[in-house]
Amino acid sequence: MILNGVPWFDDRGEVVNAHGACLVDHEGRYYLFGEHKTDDVNRFDGVGCWSSADLEHWTFERVVLPVQPDGPLGPDRVGERPKVMRCPATGRFVMYVHADDLGYTDPLVAVATCDTVAGEYRWHGPLVHQGEPVRRWDIGAFQDDDGTGYLLVHEGDVYRLGDDYLTAEEKVAENLAPGGESPAMWRSDDGYHLLMSRKTSWERNDNEVLTAPSVHGPWRHAGLLAPEGTLTHNSQCSFVARVRRGDDVVPMYLGDRWSFPHQASAATQVWLPLLTDGGPARLGEYWPAWDPATGEPVPLDRDAAGAVAAVDAPFRSAGPGDRLEVDLEGARFAVVGTSDDESGYARVELLDDGRVETSHLVDFYSKVPDTGPRYVSPVLPAGRWTLRVTPTGEVPTWSQKDGTRFGSTGSRVTVHRVLVLA
Incomplete structure (x- = not known):
């Protein structure tokens, strides 16, 4: 079962320290990538990777993108919200990371690649659009059913990636959610759903939903993701994952419950089924524990x-x-x-x-x-x-x-x- 709002432990007995995360389903196994946070300064300490067959028992794979000797992901820098997708054209796994200085005055979207899902990723450089680095911060990523990749950024801008996922070829949407950050996207039979948090630092807020018939729009605001006043069940959206349930693939919300200043030891996750049938994406009631195989709550008592x-x-x-x-x-x-x-x-x-x-x-x-x-x-x-x-x-x-x-x-x-x- 998935336990929300409490520490998770891996095969070493260590806390699963993966935040701003994403989940990749590869060859029947799930791979969780997230910020390997520290408990003092909010600096880049690498991107960690864990794997699981059932979303409950986690095996530590490695720090797949370590701190670099120098440059945007070097010492005393920020590295946040890693997102990984497998590029259909090349077969390589491509990772995007928001890189910055500790004062958040030097943002760019960093790109790294690896031939295997849990190997050590090689830093390529900044993601480029029209010959210039994409200097944005809170990022997300989305892969459409036809393999087209998209980069999502704060304020609601959306870039279509090139065939090799290494460049931003086209800005397909702009300023969809002024004041928004931490974007995530999902496609259902009813269209596309864009989730955005508000800017309240490490505090939680009522995340919002936008919908559209196409990534290109037209986009409309469609209300709150969770019941008003719950502050998105005390979490901030980070990703929407595709999860196997029987013969189906269903969406699952991944959210962070930040714990400043002790992000490494005390921050936790909130993962819940995402409801999209017949309308905008929504979260139902909060479940402290639930079974991802059935999509039903599990009473802990x-x-x-x-x-x-x-x-x-x-x-x-x-x-x-x-x-x-x-x-x-x-x-x-x-x-x-x-x-x-x-x-x-x-x-x-x-x-x-x-x-x-x-x-x-x-x-x-x-x-x-x-x-x-x-x-x-x-x-x-x-x-x-x-x-x-x-x-x-x-x-x-x-x-x-x-x-x-x-x-x-x-x-x-x-x-x-x-x-x-x-």
Whole structure:
């Protein structure tokens, strides 16, 4: 099952650190590409790649595009929103990355290629349109059913790529969504759907949808992607993936739940079925857990045989000196708590006979209050464990260049109960 809003773990037991991501289905396996974020300065640390057969169990492949010795993707630069498509004309995999300086004053769209999906990608240079580099930032990519590739950029500009995907041949749409960023596109039987976030820094917002009968338009605004006020289920769109379900291929929304400043350790994903039947693309209700094979929610507090064991563990504190400890028996555990705009970070640990075996930073902040799973552990050896939750006292907050403040007003951590999932 897919778990939303909690850390994911790969075959090494490490957090899947892939953001601004895309998903490529190649030879019966899914490949997840994303920003390999850091927990200090928002600098380029490479593009990571993970693979999965079922969208639940992830194998770390490698950092497929490392920091370059110099140039636009060199040290102390920004590298964001990697998007990968396989070019039908050449068979090569082509990656696009927004490259920039740390002050976001030197943007361009960088291009890298590889002969294999998860090999090391070779940096080519900037994507060029009419002989000049495309100096844009928030980017997306879309491959149409006929193999035509498109680059999507902030404000709602769309470029058609050349046959080899290495140049931007034609600007087919311009300024479709003033003030928009983080574009993603999907084609359904009803036409084309363009998803755009608003510009609210790392904060979430109500993402919008545009529709058209053709990539060339005419485009029209078609409302919000998710119910108003949910802030797109506390996420920002990054990609729409094609996912196999039986004999069908269905769209799936990929969104980021950013966690500034601890993006590497505490930012999470929100993946949900995208609904497009008979109208604009939409997200239905939020599901903390769901089965991509059926497209149905999975209640975490129950399994096929009945109720999952639950331990009441009421805890509410903002003090870094306080802690919750619960003795448990099992192999996998979930912490159920409340996130809101007065909450901060907690360190969640699992101890075996006093020894810390797992330790993860968990973000309890959200502008829209939510009660649900805040943490689901990796699968551990079955036995007796002590689960420890410790508030760090840190307030998740940040400011834009104009001084606008975003984030929490406090560092509270609220836990209600612990579930024994296995």
